[in-house]
Amino acid sequence: MRGSNQAVLTVTAPAHLDVAALTAEGLTVTLVDDQTAFETHIIPGQKTGTPFWTILGLALLGGLILNLMPCVLPVLSLKLMSVLGKSGKGLREVRLGFLAASAGILASFMVLAALAIGVKQAGMSVGWGIQFQQPVFLALMIALLTLFACNMAGLFDFRLPGTIGDRAATAGNGRDGLLRDFLTGAFATLLATPCSAPFLGTAVGFALSGGTVEILSVFAALAVGLAAPYLAIALFPAVIRFLPRPGPWMGYLRIILILALVGTAVWLATVLAATVGLENAVAVAALVALAAAALATRKIEGSRLGRFAWPLSGLLAIAAVAAPLTFHETARPSVAGAASDASGIVWRPFDEAAIPGLVREGKTIFVDVTADWCVTCQWNKKAVVESAEIAGWLTGPNVVAMKADWTQPDAAIADYLARHGRYGIPFNIVYGPEAPAGVALPELLTAAAVRQAARTADPETEFAAAE
Numbered sequence: 001m002r003g004s005n006q007a008v009l010t011v012t013a014p015a016h017l018d019v020a021a022l023t024a025e026g027l028t029v030t031l032v033d034d035q036t037a038f039e040t041h042i043i044p045g046q047k048t049g050t051p052f053w054t055i056l057g058l059a060l061l062g063g064l065i066l067n068l069m070p071c072v073l074p075v076l077s078l079k080l081m082s083v084l085g086k087s088g089k090g091l092r093e094v095r096l097g098f099l100a101a102s103a104g105i106l107a108s109f110m111v112l113a114a115l116a117i118g119v120k121q122a123g124m125s126v127g128w129g130i131q132f133q134q135p136v137f138l139a140l141m142i143a144l145l146t147l148f149a150c151n152m153a154g155l156f157d158f159r160l161p162g163t164i165g166d167r168a169a170t171a172g173n174g175r176d177g178l179l180r181d182f183l184t185g186a187f188a189t190l191l192a193t194p195c196s197a198p199f200l201g202t203a204v205g206f207a208l209s210g211g212t213v214e215i216l217s218v219f220a221a222l223a224v225g226l227a228a229p230y231l232a233i234a235l236f237p238a239v240i241r242f243l244p245r246p247g248p249w250m251g252y253l254r255i256i257l258i259l260a261l262v263g264t265a266v267w268l269a270t271v272l273a274a275t276v277g278l279e280n281a282v283a284v285a286a287l288v289a290l291a292a293a294a295l296a297t298r299k300i301e302g303s304r305l306g307r308f309a310w311p312l313s314g315l316l317a318i319a320a321v322a323a324p325l326t327f328h329e330t331a332r333p334s335v336a337g338a339a340s341d342a343s344g345i346v347w348r349p350f351d352e353a354a355i356p357g358l359v360r361e362g363k364t365i366f367v368d369v370t371a372d373w374c375v376t377c378q379w380n381k382k383a384v385v386e387s388a389e390i391a392g393w394l395t396g397p398n399v400v401a402m403k404a405d406w407t408q409p410d411a412a413i414a415d416y417l418a419r420h421g422r423y424g425i426p427f428n429i430v431y432g433p434e435a436p437a438g439v440a441l442p443e444l445l446t447a448a449a450v451r452q453a454a455r456t457a458d459p460e461t462e463f464a465a466a467e
Contacts, residue, residue, distance in 0.1 A: 055207075059203035059225065062202075062225060063226040064228050066225070069375070098234040099231075102230040109219045109220065110220070127208070127414060128193065128424030129195075130414075133275075135275050139284050140321050141190065141191075142265045145264050150292050155292075156295055185227065189226065194371075194375050200443065201422060201424055201443050203218050204222075205423050284324065343385075343391040345385075347403040349403065350367065352416055359431055363398055364431065365400045365431040367403075367429050368402070368404065369406055371405065376425075380445040387447060390447055393450075420438075428441040438457075
């Protein structure tokens with residue numbers, strides 16, 4: 001079928017092989033076309049039969065938990081200043097502001113859903129957060145973060161156009177008006193995508209493996225979950241009255257929050273450097289910095305350049321976002337061969353075809369699908385994988401650590417994730433003699449979960465014996 005990259009093959013298995021055996025051992029499939037042959041090892045999947053309403057509930061809960069994840073922390077600065085700015089204002093204004101933010105979240109999720117549907121219909125790989133693999137998107141996010149930092153610094157104000165802006169001004173929304181609230185919600189959605197959370201992987205996997213209705217429904221539930229704090233205040237705006245009144249202390253808080261936004265932009269620049277090279281990433285960052293400097297000239301009294309600040313800043317920002325189109329992506333170092341990290345773990349580049357052979361040799365294999373832009377992946381790495389206990393196990397003679405780096409697009413990794421029912425990262429799985437099909441781990445790793453998976457994969461492993 002045009003636009004599809006899937007095929008259904010029905011095989012009648014021998015009577016002595018039940019579903020459990022097939023799932024545990026897997027199948028070796030050989031496809032032959034004239035003089036060409038292709039062989040791969042597959043794991044037969046089973047439909048879980050999870051009710052659709054349960055999936056929607058998981059999506060709602062996953063979206064709610066996203067508010068607590070590191071990805072969304074920079075946006076909390078925008079939320080906090082917006083809330084404090086509304087302290088002492090009318091309940092109607094408070095309600096409209098938080099409804100506008102909720103609308104921004106919902107609209108952004110619907111755009112993401114539409115993009116996912118379009119990409120899937122085109123037969124391309126689709127996944128949660130994969131837009132961060134694109135240098136142009138990274139440059140856009142760097143520019144947007146800087147834009148919000150400039151707005152918080154008072155270099156310019158968001159204004160609604162035309163009669164809408166007049167009505168907002170009449171209502172008293174001012175510079176913390178509806179446009180800013182809407183954009184804050186949309187921005188929260190964009191920054192949430194490189195994060196994963198409990199229940200999120202299950203819901204997104206169900207959606208992206210389904211059709212249009214499933215994708216739209218699950219993404220809408222995620223939006224409602226992420227927007228829940230906004231909606232709660234919109235329903236009960238009187239809680240604003242319990243917040244402290246604005247005062248001089250807000251100036252110091254504003255500086256801290258500006259630094260948080262700028263710090264996030266710098267982090268994204270390092271991710272961009274891993275994709276297009278350090279020199280090119282510095283060039284993008286310099287263009288964005290010049291755009292911010294151009295805006296700053298508006299505050300210099302008598303500055304002739306200030307009259308041209310907006311067009312000049314806009315041109316510089318456009319140049320920064322478009323620049324990656326002229327760059328060549330750099331090869332990831334891990335592709336060339338094994339490399340060790342600061343904890344002493346020697347990571348082999350991901351090679352799915354080698355896993356069955358290593359298992360037959362009695363090895364335990366730990367696969368880490370990660371990316372520089374995946375905040376949850378970095379948390380797992382620092383908090384669990386590189387801890388003394390887990391790192392000690394991974395450096396054992398009978399354990400093989402494999403890293404699948406998804407910082408840049410990789411069809412093999414995307415296919416590997418899809419066959420395990422995952423459409424986002426982090427994804428970790430442990431293979432061993434007792435679990436040749438692998439034991440998948442949760443998105444948020446814990447040492448206990450890794451120990452249990454290692455014990456299941458190979459009860460004789462040194463890690464399990466050391467407990």
